Amino acid sequence: MLILNVLFSIVLVLGSGRACDDIGEEEQLGLFRHQQLDDSVLAYDYSPNPWSSLNYQPRSRLPGYADLYSKGRTSVKRPELIVPPRSYLTGKNGVENRVEGRLALRDFASNFINTGVFNNRFTPANTWRPFSNLANRIPVSYNPNFDNPLDNFDACTGPNGHSGICVPGSACSLFGGRPSGSCILGKVCCINVMSSCGATVTLNNTYWQSPSTISTPSTCVLTVKVDTKFIEQKRPICQIRLDFISFTTTQPTAGTCSDTFRVGGTTTVVPVICGDNSGQHMYLDIPSSDLTSSNIQLMFNFLTASSIRSWNIKIAMLPCGASYLAPGNCLQYFTAATGRVKSFNWQDTPTGTTRQLNNQNYNICFRTELVSSQRAAQICLSVCSVTNGGDPFSITTPASLRPARTGFDAISDLPIPAAALNSNVGTAVSNAAGDTLVATCLYDFIIIDGGRGVNGITADRYCGNHLNPAVGTVRLPGLTTSVQVCTPMRPFVIKYQTDGTEAAIMTANPPAVPAVARNDDLNTGFCLDYQEL
Structure with a gap:
């Protein structure tokens, strides 16, 4: 029986050789290269567009000038499809590099052996894989210095709108994800949820x-x-x-x-x-x-x-x-010519509680966009519209509107919070008596460098209940309306800062506590619409 099996195998091999002889040499070479490319794609999970980032590139980069935010950054190069050399399996000086527990290397070895090495000679219709179990007995090490196409995971979007990555179905299960939709090359869009x-x-x-x-x-x-x-x-x-x-x-x-x-x-x-x-x-x-x-x-x-x-x-x-x-030191980064920016916990809901959060100190940055095929020359900000009774701008209630010395605290001689609706700018004003430094936009504020209102007045620091650079008077600071504030200062940045309390500051202790300040009244933070022009 053994002899018969051996003779039968020889006949099959000779028959395969004659079948190949019937095909022209050039056609054989073309088929072989095509099969080799297909097998390499399948074996290494190669993707032609690695690290797709559609969610974070709403517009193309501006031609002809260096982005002020992107100095020193280089674009990601696409990896070429490279058949790994022998050194792929070992690191420098022949030392093996191993990574544990992330992707089934046995699956990689199996694909590499079954499609990329031993089975190129077999046509796709031939399902006979004589070495299919060999990979399970061969230890495979991973060299992270090799630019392996296996490591490229395309971004994808499932039917429910969730973002994921394109991986083989077995890898999705290994990562603990769930398939949602399909990708190219037979992969699935893997959504990972914790x-x-x-x-x-x-x-x-x-x-x-x-x-x-x-x-x-x-x-x-x-x-x-x-x-x-x-x-x-x-x-x-x-x-x-x-x-x-x-x-x-x-x-x-x-x-x-x-x-x-x-x-x-x-x-x-x-x-x-x-x-x-x-x-x-x-x-x-x-x-x-x-x-x-x-x-x-x-x-x-x-x-x-x-x-x-x-x-x-x-x-x-x-x-x-x-x-x-995002640029360095920017907690938030907006990459569109128009949009809306809000402080954390701001909502368009009827006021009645303090929504402004204490101890906020961060930068909000805006990428310079193309407007009418030109770089934006300025950014303009205005309070957003509200329909549910919210307050779009409420940062440190401005000074009291009551008459001189009426409504002042007898101990601190500070204005008591009233139904104040004015804007405030700068850092400090004097009280009615003119002998006490009372902070305005010193502890809670936003900074818009080079901000200029429609009236031509400029100010960098804003607070109060309206966005307006108007100064006003000691007893009546600012105005009772908000206006659009624009700045040509690039890069476009808003700085937002609040202190650790909404209560009155009764004693000044420079420089940490530079001035006394009365307590705040139901501040909500801010909601601003921006537009680059």
């Missing part, structure tokens, strides 16, 4: 959703690990972008959060936030993962029982050198 506390994320475009039950007091933490040794992070990561698809926790008390959301492990100083922040976003700077690995912690802390806590946060890992990275 809904627990204490989990770890290594995959781009992961969604962190609130668990079904939240006990109190408690802390819920998610760790984002970045390291180029992870196959799913082949390109070095320099920033993390958080998109708050939904975010609702308890409201602050006098500006101080009882529920808190904090970020740790980044070089960006992130303020503590709470309340309603759906639609907001943050950019987090981290050291390049090509130089050092990082663990970024996203932390919720809950002190009291509440039934309104829920969140869904999209976590995007942005590669170094990408054109859509």
Whole structure:
């Protein structure tokens, strides 16, 4: 029987050789190259457009000049399809490089062997794979220095609108994701969703959703690990972008959060936030993962029982050198010629509580866009329209409108909060008696460098209940209307800062506490529409 099997195999091989002889040599070569390319694509999960970033490139980069925000940054180069050399399996000096627990290397080895090496000679219709189990017995090591197309994960969007990455179905299961739609080359759009506390994320475009039950007091933490040794992070990561698809926790008390959301492990100083922040976003700077690995912690802390806590946060890992990275020291970054920017926890709801958060200190940056085929020469800001009784601009209630010395606190001689509706600019004014320095836009304010109103008046620092650079008088600061404020100062940046209290500051202690200030009254923060011109 053994002899018969051997003779039968010889006849099959000879028959295959004769069949190939019937095809022209040039046609054979063409078919072989075509099959080799197809097998390489399948074997290495090659994608022609790695690290697609449609969500973060709404417009093309401006030709003919260097972006003020992007000095020193280089665009991401597309990897070429390269058949890995022998050194791929070993590192420098012949030392093997191994990465554990991220992608099934046995799957890679199986694909590499079955399609990329041994089986090129077999046609796609031939399902006989004599070496299909060989990969399971061969240890395969991974060299992270080799630009392997296996490591490129295209961004994709599922039918439900969620972002994901294109990977083979088996890899999606390995990452703990769920397939949602299809990609090219037989891949699936893998949506990765976490809904627990204490989990770890290594995959781009992961969604962190609130668990079904939240006990109190408690802390819920998610760790984002970045390291180029992870196959799913082949390109070095320099920033993390958080998109708050939904975010609702308890409201602050006098500006101080009882529920808190904090970020740790980044070089960006992130303020503590709470309340309603759906639609907001943050950019987090981290050291390049090509130089050092990082663990970024996203932390919720809950002190009291509440039934309104829920969140869904999209976590995007942005590669170094990408054109859509935010400038350094910019917590928020807007990349459109028009849009809306809001302070954290601002909502168009009837006023009655303090929505402005304490201890905010961050920059909001705007990319210079093309307007009528020209670089924008200025950016203009105006308060947004409200329909539900919200207040679009309320930062530090301005001085009292009451007559001289009426309505002043007998101890501090400071104006008592009244139904003040005026704008304020600058840093300080005197009280009615002229002998006490009373802060206006010194503790809570926004800064618009070079801001100029329609009346031609300029001011950099704004607070009060209206956006207006008008100064007014000591007893009647500012005006009772908001106007559009424009600035030609590039790069376009707004700085937002609040102190740690809404109460009156009774004693000055320069330089930390440069002046006394009365207490604030139901401040809400700001909502501004912007337009580049």
